[in-house]
Amino acid sequence: MSGTALQQVELVVRTIAQTAVDNEKYFGDLDAVVGDGDFGYSLARGFEKVLEGWDDIDRTDVGAFLKKIGMIVTSRIGGTSGPIWGTAFMKAGISAGPANELSGEQVVAMLRAATDGIKARGQSDVGDKTLLDALVPMTDAIERELASGADHAAVLAVAATTARTAAEATSELVARRGRASYTGERSRGSVDAGAMGVAVIVERISHAWTTEGAS
Amino acid sequence: MSGTALQQVELVVRTIAQTAVDNEKYFGDLDAVVGDGDFGYSLARGFEKVLEGWDDIDRTDVGAFLKKIGMIVTSRIGGTSGPIWGTAFMKAGISAGPANELSGEQVVAMLRAATDGIKARGQSDVGDKTLLDALVPMTDAIERELASGADHAAVLAVAATTARTAAEATSELVARRGRASYTGERSRGSVDAGAMGVAVIVERISHAWTTEGAS
């Protein structure tokens, strides 16, 4: 995909939103195993709102755009996911600032800002069996690939496989945060809904980047 | 079976009680089709009490014995069956009076007293799809057989087949009394629980009369 940085960010966000809406049932079923089954519903209802108001979102710059997304998500999504996902977008937006071009370093910084925001908001870290267990390894992989000079499509392809592998590996973990943590040892053996949601979304972004970029 | 009239009546009553206890589930299931499923439970709990107190029941004469049974049944059985079955025993006892011998006419008179008592208590009649639809044809058959000079065992055998045939025929009827009547036309197609209960009991009496009489 070519285009301005804003167009690229728009593609990413629209794909996230559309994937959340399309996977309402699947994400909900993942959350039902040791959680309360509403992860899919919460994300879908919130990102529906994002898509509904899509054309009216502030597009002054990448930062403003992402911050506005973060506000919609925080204010429309309930449960744990609202504050967690909203914080991620908000922090990424603040990190981007009034950018019109985004370097590889800036993208990585935005992703770090997002995951750090989640850690602070959720008082959680890698290994707690949350979406951080997909997001953080994925960010590491993106940083590595960009440093090695790979093009965007290649970077995203690696990000997608990394997120998928990492999400699947969460089934080895015992949950220490979120509702799943109440079940202790019994949370072992099933993947974390949030982490798997991230994997599915990144796969869709990787796919969209090449197909929609080509048009 | 030989023995005094009181011994004969005791055999009949004990067989009724034992059959009710043994068939709790079957009678309950019959009542569940268009009723509320408690016919078996109600009869079993009441006749359990009869068997529990069996040795202490007043045995001055047949009348006293049957009246006492009627009182236990009325006071211990809930639902519709308590008053209905209790009235039947009570009225049969009153009809028997201080008898020590029972002629065929007296037996028929006792049965008529019982069914008339049920009709009055339940404001019901033959054709309403109740136990009367087994009891009344059975009484008719007993009267016929006795008049024709058949012996007791033969009379009871005919009574049993008549009650069974009549009970099965209740499935053609629409209930007009009891809880089943609320379903109107939908009560057609299944037998009445009370009538079928009578049939099963009379079969057991007929069997007991020959086997236990032989001992």
Added chain:
Amino acid sequence: MKKFINDPQQFVPEMLEGIALANPDTLRYLPEYNLLMRADSPREDKVSIVQGSGSGHEPAHVMIVGKGMLDAACPGDVFAAPPMDYVYETTKKLASPKGVLLLVNNYTGDRMAFDMGKEMAEAEGIRVEILTINDDVAVKDSLYTVGRRGVAGNFFVIKAVGAASEQGADIEELLRIGNKVNDVTRTMGVALTSCTPPAKGSTLFELGEDEIEMGVGIHGEPGRKRMKMTNADAIVDELLEAVVTDLPYSSGDDVALMINGLGGTPISELYILYRRAHQKLTEQGIKVTRSYVNEYCTSLDMAGASLTLVKLDDEIDALLGAPAEVAVRVF
């Protein structure tokens, strides 16, 4: 069957014991006769109000004994009228110089037990009257049936005579009031699932995954018709149509509206039904001035609900608004 029970035969006694233990100051429990009564009844200056019926309809009627409601409950086993001598003994224990009023839901078994109990108590010089409740519109009254059933609407009859008796009304006056309330009260119910009597251990009837029973009775008796599951608004519309046209209730009427849960339906869903019923009635010019959304008369664990309307006048409204205190409560 998964239920919180020990011995199914002890279902009713253990429940009654629980109610008594939770209300040691206000209730008295006599296990011999399944009798739960107010500790301060009978009173010289008050007609005793008693209701009996099968169990399985809780909180009716064993949990609504108390000030302004029943003086005593005389329950039978699950879905079975109490034996006659429970009625007789209860009536004797509650005997007041002003008399005993027996409230009976219109079922064959109950009527027979109460008629017989009344006769026996009268033979001992006790003044006894019977008031029969029959608010269920699902059953068409005709020569060929035993008449309409008494269902959740009995709450309003109890409330009204309970309040009036507290104010000193005599037994004729209570009969007048009770019959008056019964005459303006109509109910119809719907079942989403069957129910499981403890002693039976399995469901009373079968309903398909996509079926509901319209006009169901409170003992799991089948109702008017079996139909396809549909949404809450459509179900309310059908219940309301049957109930409203029966009395009929009409524009300008003030009514009490009750949405009663049948035991397995959460109160959240009851309010979804309430919403539609309230809106529809308002559209028809019928004003809901009293609302009752809770479980009042259940069928064990059945998922389902019933809708009751009571046409109000000043007298009924005041009696329904009078204070009362019973075992089923929030605080």
Added chain:
Amino acid sequence: MKKFINDPQQFVPEMLEGIALANPDTLRYLPEYNLLMRADSPREDKVSIVQGSGSGHEPAHVMIVGKGMLDAACPGDVFAAPPMDYVYETTKKLASPKGVLLLVNNYTGDRMAFDMGKEMAEAEGIRVEILTINDDVAVKDSLYTVGRRGVAGNFFVIKAVGAASEQGADIEELLRIGNKVNDVTRTMGVALTSCTPPAKGSTLFELGEDEIEMGVGIHGEPGRKRMKMTNADAIVDELLEAVVTDLPYSSGDDVALMINGLGGTPISELYILYRRAHQKLTEQGIKVTRSYVNEYCTSLDMAGASLTLVKLDDEIDALLGAPAEVAVRVF
């Protein structure tokens, strides 16, 4: 799934509308924020008491808004904490010079939404405090969890601070009272069946015909262990052992005992549980002086129950006994 619903996404709004329609004089409903509030709140002379949490626990907490209880409820969707801006807008609407007390059950989502809402409201000069409730003994508190959950015991915290705020207590005093009640309140629950969130349309987890889940959460989260179904007395003994030994409650204590139905269990069975719990406590010298047997905090249509104990002193006893009026009621 057979439920009285229309559009599953309208489950919460339609329920709230029903509650508002049934209580036109006392409640006000603001659909934009799922906000249900007392018509006479906020008041100059009273701290506003607000609780928020996911829906699906009715009557908690949307049906206990009223005099002596909550000034407002701020519900999210079924089992989902309310979005942060609902909390923020609710806090603004309820702003009183004496402050707003937000009662939060201890779940990650709820805590985050309320923390964020509080920060935003404070930025506008509103005095806001948060009181966290965590009475569930099933979850062992440890460094590796997010701490104990708030479950049915929240009723007692609400009742106490609701009563105290009505009497004019300031916000520090309410924090003291609320924390004090929370500290002496313990709960554990058991599920006989799963529950069905309307939007999911199928059960949240599977329980075999002969299995129960001990220590279940109120969102269908699995509990301490899955075990074989057993009788009511054995179940009570296990719940009670866990609850009593946790505080611990001991001989000579006066307690409030709550048996809370989880939505699909009829009240008859709750009294069978109550009976055993009362008897066992009495044997241990623990005196039950207040009893609560009803649905307080449910999990949609789940069959099951929870047992709560509150250790009483004169202050708590008086607050629990103070008058209150809410939407969930009998009369």
